[in-house]
Amino acid sequence: MLGDKKQWGKLIKEGQAHITSDGYHGVGAMPPKGGKPDLTVAEFSSAVVYMANQAGANWKEPDEAMLKDINKRIAKKQSKS
Numbered sequence: 001m002l003g004d005k006k007q008w009g010k011l012i013k014e015g016q017a018h019i020t021s022d023g024y025h026g027v028g029a030m031p032p033k034g035g036k037p038d039l040t041v042a043e044f045s046s047a048v049v050y051m052a053n054q055a056g057a058n059w060k061e062p063d064e065a066m067l068k069d070i071n072k073r074i075a076k077k078q079s080k081s
């Protein structure tokens with residue numbers, strides 16, 4: 001939930017590439033891309049930055065290296081499912 005520092009604190013520790021790729025791919029009861037199939041990885045990543053920073057993180061809009069890491073993780077998940 002947006003702004004829940006206790007819950008988000010755990011996710012923030014897992015790292016930006018990790019939780020962004022989880023959310024984009026879909027995790028647990030969360031639908032892929034938050035249920036918006038037209039969202040790009042960059043758009044989805046921006047939303048995650050906003051959500052994490054609401055809970056005290058200081059994440060930046062992903063640069064090229066971060067996007068590459070996120071994309072790599074998504075591809076790995078897709079190859080498994």
Ligand code: HEM
Pocket residue numbers: 011018019020022023027028029030031033034035044047048
């Ligand atoms: C663009 C919109 C959204 C973004 C950016 C977003 C982002 C995230 C992120 C970063 C996580 C944490 C992933 C992790 O555990 O590593 C998460 C978890 C979750 N989200 Fe979303 N989300 C979005 C929309 C939604 C929507 C629409 C739903 C419900 C229909 C939803 C349901 C959930 C649930 C249930 C989890 C917990 C999954 C689990 O650990 O079992 N999310 N979301």
